[in-house]
Amino acid sequence: xxxxxxxxxxxxxxxxxxxxxxxxxxxxxxxxxxxxxxxxxxxxxxxxxxxxxxxxxxxxxxxxxxxxxxxxxxxxxxxxxxxxxxxxxxxxxxxxxxxxxxxxxxxxxxxxxxxxxxxxxxxxxxxxxxxxxxxxxxxxxxxxxxxxxxxxxxxxxxxxxxxxxxxxxxxxxxxxxxxxxxxxxxxxxxxxxxxxxxxxxxxxxxxxxxxxxxxxxxxxxxxxxxxxxxxxxxxxxxxxxxxxxxxxxxxxxxxxxxxxxxxxxxxxxxxxxxxxxxxxxxxxxxxxxxxxxxxxxxxxxxxxxxxxxxxxxxxxxxxxxxxxxxxxxxxxxxxxxxxxxxxxxxxxxxxxx
Amino acid sequence: xxxxxxxxxxxxxxxxxxxxxxxxxxxxxxxxxxxxxxxxxxxxxxxxxxxxxxxxxxxxxxxxxxxxxxxxxxxxxxxxxxxxxxxxxxxxxxxxxxxxxxxxxxxxxxxxxxxxxxxxxxxxxxxxxxxxxxxxxxxxxxxxxxxxxxxxxxxxxxxxxxxxxxxxxxxxxxxxxxxxxxxxxxxxxxxxxxxxxxxxxxxxxxxxxxxxxxxxxxxxxxxxxxxxxxxxxxxxxxxxxxxxxxxxxxxxxxxxxxxxxxxxxxxxxxxxxxxxxxxxxxxxxxxxxxxxxxxxxxxxxxxxxxxxxxxxxxxxxxxxxxxxxxxxxxxxxxxxxxxxxxxxxxxxxxxxxxxxxxxxxxxxxxxxxxxxxxxxxxxxxxxxxxxxxxxxxxxxxxxxxxxxxxxxxxxxxxxxxxxxxxxxxxxxxxxxxxxxxxxxxxxxxxxxxxxxxxxxxxxxxxxxxxxxxxxxxxxxxxxxxxxxxxxxxxxxxxxxxxxxxxxxxxxxxxxxxxxxxxxxxxxxxxxxxxxxxxxxxxxxxxxxxxxxxxxxxxxxxxxxxxxxxxxxxxxxxxxxxxxxxx
Numbered sequence: 001x002x003x004x005x006x007x008x009x010x011x012x013x014x015x016x017x018x019x020x021x022x023x024x025x026x027x028x029x030x031x032x033x034x035x036x037x038x039x040x041x042x043x044x045x046x047x048x049x050x051x052x053x054x055x056x057x058x059x060x061x062x063x064x065x066x067x068x069x070x071x072x073x074x075x076x077x078x079x080x081x082x083x084x085x086x087x088x089x090x091x092x093x094x095x096x097x098x099x100x101x102x103x104x105x106x107x108x109x110x111x112x113x114x115x116x117x118x119x120x121x122x123x124x125x126x127x128x129x130x131x132x133x134x135x136x137x138x139x140x141x142x143x144x145x146x147x148x149x150x151x152x153x154x155x156x157x158x159x160x161x162x163x164x165x166x167x168x169x170x171x172x173x174x175x176x177x178x179x180x181x182x183x184x185x186x187x188x189x190x191x192x193x194x195x196x197x198x199x200x201x202x203x204x205x206x207x208x209x210x211x212x213x214x215x216x217x218x219x220x221x222x223x224x225x226x227x228x229x230x231x232x233x234x235x236x237x238x239x240x241x242x243x244x245x246x247x248x249x250x251x252x253x254x255x256x257x258x259x260x261x262x263x264x265x266x267x268x269x270x271x272x273x274x275x276x277x278x279x280x281x282x283x284x285x286x287x288x289x290x291x292x293x294x295x296x297x298x299x300x301x302x303x304x305x306x307x308x309x310x311x312x313x314x315x316x317x318x319x320x321x322x323x324x325x326x327x328x329x330x331x332x333x334x335x336x337x338x339x340x341x342x343x344x345x346x347x348x349x350x351x352x353x
Numbered sequence: 354x355x356x357x358x359x360x361x362x363x364x365x366x367x368x369x370x371x372x373x374x375x376x377x378x379x380x381x382x383x384x385x386x387x388x389x390x391x392x393x394x395x396x397x398x399x400x401x402x403x404x405x406x407x408x409x410x411x412x413x414x415x416x417x418x419x420x421x422x423x424x425x426x427x428x429x430x431x432x433x434x435x436x437x438x439x440x441x442x443x444x445x446x447x448x449x450x451x452x453x454x455x456x457x458x459x460x461x462x463x464x465x466x467x468x469x470x471x472x473x474x475x476x477x478x479x480x481x482x483x484x485x486x487x488x489x490x491x492x493x494x495x496x497x498x499x500x501x502x503x504x505x506x507x508x509x510x511x512x513x514x515x516x517x518x519x520x521x522x523x524x525x526x527x528x529x530x531x532x533x534x535x536x537x538x539x540x541x542x543x544x545x546x547x548x549x550x551x552x553x554x555x556x557x558x559x560x561x562x563x564x565x566x567x568x569x570x571x572x573x574x575x576x577x578x579x580x581x582x583x584x585x586x587x588x589x590x591x592x593x594x595x596x597x598x599x600x601x602x603x604x605x606x607x608x609x610x611x612x613x614x615x616x617x618x619x620x621x622x623x624x625x626x627x628x629x630x631x632x633x634x635x636x637x638x639x640x641x642x643x644x645x646x647x648x649x650x651x652x653x654x655x656x657x658x659x660x661x662x663x664x665x666x667x668x669x670x671x672x673x674x675x676x677x678x679x680x681x682x683x684x685x686x687x688x689x690x691x692x693x694x695x696x697x698x699x700x701x702x703x704x705x706x707x708x709x710x711x712x713x714x715x716x717x718x719x720x721x722x723x724x725x726x727x728x729x730x731x732x733x734x735x736x737x738x739x740x741x742x743x744x745x746x747x748x749x750x751x752x753x754x755x756x757x758x759x760x761x762x763x764x765x766x767x768x769x770x771x772x773x774x775x776x777x778x779x780x781x782x783x784x785x786x787x788x789x790x791x792x793x794x795x796x797x798x799x800x801x802x803x804x805x806x807x808x809x810x811x812x813x814x815x816x817x818x819x820x821x822x823x824x825x826x827x828x829x830x831x832x833x834x835x836x837x838x839x840x841x842x843x844x845x846x847x848x849x850x851x852x853x854x855x856x857x858x859x860x861x862x863x864x865x866x867x868x869x870x871x872x873x874x875x876x877x878x879x880x881x882x883x884x885x886x887x888x889x890x891x892x893x894x895x896x897x898x899x900x901x902x903x904x905x906x907x908x909x910x911x912x913x914x915x916x917x918x919x920x921x922x923x924x925x926x927x928x929x930x931x932x933x934x935x
Contacts, residue, residue: 004405031563066714066715098711099707099710099711107905136373136702136706145581148845165657166659206559211555
């Protein structure tokens with residue numbers, strides 16, 4: 001009871017549970033901070049000295065920071081009963097950093113009567129470490145297989161660009177230039193995405209209440225098609241800053257992509273209440289209104305959208321057709337015909353009915 | 354029994370009169386401009402046959418630079434026995450912050466010339482007489498916008514490493530200029546890089562390294578595009594950047610090395626970029642009128658994990674004696690010095706399986722050279738080391754600001770393991786902030802010595818006493834300037850000539866009978882220029898079987914072997930025209 005209260009007090013004081021804090025720091029690759037905050041805690045006598053997961057995280061941070069001796073000591077101290085899979089994998093990582101490539105490879109494989117298999121097949125870290133070791137040994141076949149295994153499990157993990165690079169190297173070795181090119185593009189795309197993700201997370205940590213970093217994070221998750229994550233961020237953002245118009249628009253987008261049309265429309269309502277002239281919001285709300293046969297509502301939205309300069313913006317060409325259809329279904333035939341004629345004059349080819 | 358030999362590589366700069374001390378801004382390095390230091394060059398000033406020394410130089414602070422302070426180059430004349438005296442500074446059109454140096458016979462008159470560049474400065478310096486003097490070519494090189502100060506504010510062209518080499522085979526040297534980052538000296542980023550449109554504060558990020566505030570850049574700052582210029586043979590150059598390089602994405606270039614990567618007789622370029630992919634420009638001027646970038650396809654753009662590294666300095670040499678040139682590229686701390694072995698098509702990374710990666714991770718390395726320093730017939734890798742951040746001395750960084758320089762040998766068995774050598778000598782026993790470096794035999798004993806600039810401190814001249822018993826050969830190639838079978842000409846200073854020395858190798862297997870290969874180039878390293886001499890170690894062999902010279906003109910010459918321990922001047926089409934003993 002007292003220990004729980006203490007933990008609660010700590011939490012209420014803003015201290016996170018170690019796992020969450022470690023993960024937060026791993027997410028922004030703040031390995032130096034991990035060492036600063038957690039190295040004393042995982043060493044003998046520390047409160048986390050028996051926590052295998054914490055030891056593994058800190059060992060990994062130590063390897064990434066060039067503190068190989070620290071990593072070595074930590075992993076040596078980890079007791080078998082608490083060690084577990086994570087520590088074993090970090091031992092392989094240390095071997096990799098020491099250029100003991102065969103040793104790293106062997107640590108990640110198991111052999112029995114059925115043959116040789118990955119020892120930890122469900123852990124993406126094992127696959128990518130094995131792939132890296134084999135690539136460094138120029139065993140590109142094995143490296144490529146392991147890279148594929150990793151990508152099946154964790155296609156968007158921070159090491160995914162490495163997996164695609166390994167695949168590209170293998171493709172080059174077998175003279176498959178088109179595949180190599182495609183894999184390199186994938187690697188580059190993911191690498192930039194992860195760089196931006198870290199940057200946005202750091203910006204958010206510095207300015208937790210600022211809108212732009214939050215929005216940037218949400219957009220990154222939308223790019224990755226992780227709409228639930230994007231929505232969570234945008235709900236928080238718009239909840240705190242109702243006047244941030246773009247937040248409402250992107251929330252609407254997220255809801256739309258999550259197929260929650262009514263939530264999307266509510267978010268678009270708020271966006272337009274904030275900024276009545278935002279064309280994408282207007283266009284998207286109009287489309288939702290058409291979908292639920294609110295012809296008059298859609299008609300009004302298209303009328304507002306296609307006034308002024310937007311009327312000649314080719315990006316909204318098909319909106320002219322949709323407007324004409326909304327008018328038609330609202331019973332305004334003559335106006336519908338006029339709008340349709342204008343649409344055709346602009347180069348549109350769709351049919352009114 | 355003779356006593357065992359002590360391998361020594363002592364720093365004798367001070368006692369030999371090399372009194373150069375580098376100035377590179379403020380000691381706490383508030384900006385990127387102050388961190389990279391200057392280059393050096395070993396070249397023959399006065400055409401007297403020995404190697405003289407030239408240094409770039411910075412300014413006391415960026416603020417002082419903006420107030421009009423500037424430095425000049427420092428030149429020291431060799432008396433022929435490796436003792437130096439300072440000469441008057443070359444009269445460059447502007448004083449400034451000088452970083453990179455390139456050397457070669459630009460006007461084909463048999464005398465080495467210099468291109469010196471830096472932050473908003475670039476000067477072509479010719480030797481016109483047999484007096485030890487460099488005279489600036491009157492033609493301007495940089496545009497108004499590229500000079501410093503460019504109208505009082507904004508960012509000037511920041512040049513780093515350069516290469517003088519013959520790109521188009523016309524016998525005249527052309528110039529590749531590496532460029533770094535757009536740096537506003539009047540308003541440098543301090544502590545934080547502004548982000549977002551309109552400089553929204555919420556998108557700014559502090560400039561941090563391992564949780565410590567450090568100077569900003571280069572990431573987050575705009576990169577500047579490199580340039581390539583065709584030499585006209587009179588000291589003037591024509592900008593061919595667009596025509597020869599095409600639409601290139603600007604990158605943070607720090608290292609440039611010219612060499613024939615694909616052994617087709619045309620000189621290619623390897624460009625090392627800081628935090629961006631390296632580039633291998635394959636020379637296709639003859640076939641398609643341009644250089645073609647093949648870094649990724651050649652396996653040298655990024656490390657095997659797909660990550661770009663810091664890419665500072667470059668060394669070229671045939672480490673495994675298979676006749677193909679290999680590359681060593683120096684990088685940041687927590688990144689290895691990469692070793693890429695030539696593989697016929699492209700390169701194979703050997704850094705990890707050789708153990709070089711693990712051994713070099715703690716170091717931040719700059720100048721790099723693959724040279725047979727020991728004379729045992731195998732190339733060693735020298736790297737000049739020192740961190741960019743003074744904050745590296747803080748607890749928890751697992752590195753340090755001042756570092757030892759390093760020397761690695763490679764065992765030529767199948768594993769090709771790297772082995773760190775620890776000769777006696779201050780470079781390897783006393784930590785310093787090494788940056789640019791140049792290789793050349795300054796005292797005429799046949800063993801290549803090392804000139805090293807050290808940030809904010811005196812230079813080092815490491816005299817090669819690693820093994821006086823080793824037999825050696827030094828070769829100087831001189832082009833004829835005549836059109837050859839490949840419809841090309843060899844430059845007057847032999848730039849681009851490939852030389853194979855065939856050993857006697859009466860004992861030993863096939864490996865021992867493989868020729869040693871070298872190519873005449875002065876580029877490579879970091880912001881520096883080495884001697885155009887080729888230095889070969891023959892180990893215990895007191896003679897060699899023969900020489901093969903592959904001239905850029907396409908001419909192939911085979912010369913008979915002879916005793917080692919000589920210096921040979923070989924002129925295209927005429928064989929050995931002069932020789933001397935060590």
